[in-house]
Amino acid sequence: MRVTWTAGEPARDGAGGSDGGGGERVWRLTFLLDPEDATTGVCTDGQRMELRTNSCHVRLPPAGPAAPYAGRGEPYVHPDLLAAAAWTMAAPWTRRRVTFDRAISPELAEAISDGWGVEAGPVGERPRTGSRLAISYSGGADSVAVAAILPDAPLVHFQRISHPRVPNRWTHYRSDVLARLAARTGRELTVVRSDLEFLLASPRPGYPEHHAVAAGALLLAGELDLGGIAMGYELGSRWLGGDRYLCRYTPDNPMWAPEGRWGRVFDAAGLPVVLPVGGVSEAVTMRVALESELRDLVRWCLRGSGDGPCGTCGKCLYKELIQAAVERRPLATTVTAKSAVARKWQESPPYGGQEMIEYGCARVPGIESTPFARAAELLGATEESTRWLDHCYPPAIEEIPEPWRERVAAYMEGVGLMTPDECARVENWGIG
Ligand SMILES: [Zn+2]
Numbered sequence: 034m035r036v037t038w039t040a041g042e043p044a045r046d047g048a049g050g051s052d053g054g055g056g057e058r059v060w061r062l063t064f065l066l067d068p069e070d071a072t073t074g075v076c077t078d079g080q081r082m083e084l085r086t087n088s089c090h091v092r093l094p095p096a097g098p099a100a101p102y103a104g105r106g107e108p109y110v111h112p113d114l115l116a117a118a119a120w121t122m123a124a125p126w127t128r129r130r131v132t133f134d135r136a137i138s139p140e141l142a143e144a145i146s147d148g149w150g151v152e153a154g155p156v157g158e159r160p161r162t163g164s165r166l167a168i169s170y171s172g173g174a175d176s177v178a179v180a181a182i183l184p185d186a187p188l189v190h191f192q193r194i195s196h197p198r199v200p201n202r203w204t205h206y207r208s209d210v211l212a213r214l215a216a217r218t219g220r221e222l223t224v225v226r227s228d229l230e231f232l233l234a235s236p237r238p239g240y241p242e243h244h245a246v247a248a249g250a251l252l253l254a255g256e257l258d259l260g261g262i263a264m265g266y267e268l269g270s271r272w273l274g275g276d277r278y279l280c281r282y283t284p285d286n287p288m289w290a291p292e293g294r295w296g297r298v299f300d301a302a303g304l305p306v307v308l309p310v311g312g313v314s315e316a317v318t319m320r321v322a323l324e325s326e327l328r329d330l331v332r333w334c335l336r337g338s339g340d341g342p343c344g345t346c347g348k349c350l351y352k353e354l355i356q357a358a359v360e361r362r363p364l365a366t367t368v369t370a371k372s373a374v375a376r377k378w379q380e381s382p383p384y385g386g387q388e389m390i391e392y393g394c395a396r397v398p399g400i401e402s403t404p405f406a407r408a409a410e411l412l413g414a415t416e417e418s419t420r421w422l423d424h425c426y427p428p429a430i431e432e433i434p435e436p437w438r439e440r441v442a443a444y445m446e447g448v449g450l451m452t453p454d455e456c457a458r459v460e461n462w463g464i465g
Contacts, residue, residue, distance in 0.1 A: 034127040035065045036119045037134045040107045056095030058108060060115075060252055062229075063088040064123050067130060074125030076242055077287050077295065084126055085199060085234035091118070091248050092194070092226040100256040111161040113141045114251045116153070117302040120145065121245035122229055127151050141301040148287075148294025161303040163260035166437055169247055170222075172211050173333040174352065175265030178318035179309045180220065181325035182444050183263060183437075187221040189250040193238075196231035203238055206335050213339070214330045223257070225249025243288055244295050247304075254304050261434055262299070263307040267318050268426060269386055271311040273462050280383040280463035284428075291432050305434050309441045312429025314422040315389050317448055319352075319359050347374040351386065354393035354405060361396065364403045375404035382411055388462070392419040421455035424448065428456075 041059045064087050066072070072084040096108060103109040112135035123131065129151060136157035145153040170176045170188035180188065193208040195201045212224050229245055230238040240246055250262050271289045274281040287293040289308060291300065299306045310318050322331050333352050334342035342349050350368050357364045368375055377384060384390050391414035394400050400409045425445040433441050451459070 034067055034070055034123050034131045035134075036116070036123055036131060037063045037065075038115050038119065039063075058093040058096060060091045060093070060110075061088065062091070062119055062122065064119065064126075066126060067128075069128045070126050071128065072126065074241075076125055078243065080236065082125055082236065082241065083234040085232060086196070087232075089122065089196065089229040089232055090227060091229065091252055093249065093252060094223060094225075097256065109255065110252055111255050111303075112137050112158050113161055113302040114254050114304070116141060117298055117304070118245075118248040118251040120298060121240070121242045121248055122232055123241075124149060124151075125241055138301065141298065144294070144297035144301040148297060160301065161255070163254055163258045163303055164436075165258050166261040166263055166307060167250055167254075167257060167259050168263045169250060169265070170215055170218075171246075171265065172214050172330065173265065174322040174331050174355075175267050175310060175315065175318045177265075177322035177325060177327045177331045179263050179265050180218070180327060181321050182309050182441065186263065187223065187257065188215065188218065189247075189253065189262075190215040190222060190224045191246045191249055192224055192226045193230050194226045194228050196228035199228075199231040199238075201231075201238075207338065208335075210337065210339055211332060211335070214332055217330055218327055223249070223253060225253070242295070244299070244306075247299075247306075251302065251304060254302075259304055261305050261307045261437065263309050263437075265310060265318070266308050267310045268312060268314045268422075268429070268459070269388055271308055271429065272426060272459055273388055280387055282460050282462045282464075307433055307437060308429065309433065309437070309444075311432065312425040312427065312445060313448060314392065315355050315386075316359055316392050316422050317425070319355050321448075323356070323359065345372075345374070350374055350404065351389070354397065355389055358393040358396040361398070363399045364397055364405075366403070368404055370404045370406065372404065378405050378408045382408070383463075384408065387412075388419070388422055392422045395419045421451055421458040424451040424455055426451050426456060426459050 039061045041061050074082055101109040116133045116137045131153045136155045138158045138160040139156050140160050142153040142156045145151055167187045167189050168179050170190050192212040247262050266289050274283045288295050290296055334349050336343040336346055353366050391412050394409035395414040395416050425448050427450050430442045
């Protein structure tokens with residue numbers, strides 16, 4: 034795999050949207066496969082994927098006065114940041130070797146070698162560091178909770194834009210609405226726009242690796258002096274196997290453990306991944322988000338308009354269950370058990386995100402007349418059996434890098450820490 038980044042002028046090649054202008058900076062990524070590489074691959078979470086094309090753009094807002102330049106008008110970005118960003122898009126297709134266009138640090142080369150068995154180079158740069166923590170902010174309940182816990186951290190929002198050579202059949206995906214909501218937070222905000230999701234032909238446009246959402250934060254880390262990137266991955270994603278490894282305790286989660294392959298790559302690039310809500314469930318992040326001043330800007334639905342979420346997609350149904358449970362009220366949905374989006378809840382467990390289905394089914398009044406009736410019956414969860422999901426799993430706090438740990442720990446003491454018995458619920462998840 035050979036990777037090249039070029040800094041270009043906005044819109045000269047007709048890429049992406051046209052509403053940027055005004056000094057927007059464009060970084061163009063191209064990668065060329067070596068003979069042993071493949072156009073099919075597997076995401077670190079196990080999802081099989083197919084590559085559609087080999088180039089994309091990341092568009093940054095106009096440079097501030099502090100932005101460093103490498104000469105001839107090209108902005109300076111540390112090569113480890115460029116390489117780490119490229120790796121979030123190139124890793125699934127690379128088999129033996131990755132050659133970057135600028136020398137990287139030995140630390141980053143080692144992280145890639147240990148994590149993937151891929152030789153990375155050339156090597157010959159010193160590692161970088163930074164000091165501020167930014168939040169990768171999507172606007173969903175989990176990242177709003179992170180923003181509420183860290184009220185002075187700057188936000189970086191990833192906005193999908195169209196690719197110049199790939200037809201966008203996903204026009205219902207309203208990334209413009211989400212970017213507008215992010216702007217209304219009143220927080221220090223950088224919106225990064227990219228067509229990188231269109232690198233994938235299947236299963237659908239999306240991040241080649243989950244970490245590609247941070248591509249913009251990586252490119253900006255030098256000028257924003259970033260030393261960490263906080264993400265909204267919660268207990269389920271970090272410790273319970275998330276959506277795709279069903280029901281399995283995952284202390285060694287390759288995506289989100291600090292010593293996992295991706296944790297090491299980001300750490301080597303001087304931008305360790307920080308999970309401030311990694312120890313709490315989506316019930317807690319929902320509660321924190323709804324109690325925050327950003328409450329009206331919470332939006333997990335990718336389809337809704339400026340007027341609100343669509344209310345009919347699978348994500349809306351799932352999050353409505355959690356919100357109704359937190360608010361102790363009946364489910365407000367027009368979705369029925371016969372709807373396609375509710376089909377999986379008519380089948381037997383295990384389910385992705387099962388801990389939250391249990392939590393919701395145990396708490397929502399009248400669950401027996403909702404699309405979750407069958408799941409509720411099969412799971413047989415009670416308030417008592419799901420109370421651990423109201424508390425924080427302490428090992429998640431230990432994982433937070435030292436500069437920010439104390440602050441998150443203080444917040445989580447307010448939420449309440451899990452007892453040893455409750456910790457055992459996490460550690461035996463999927464077994465007992
Ligand atoms: Zn929706």
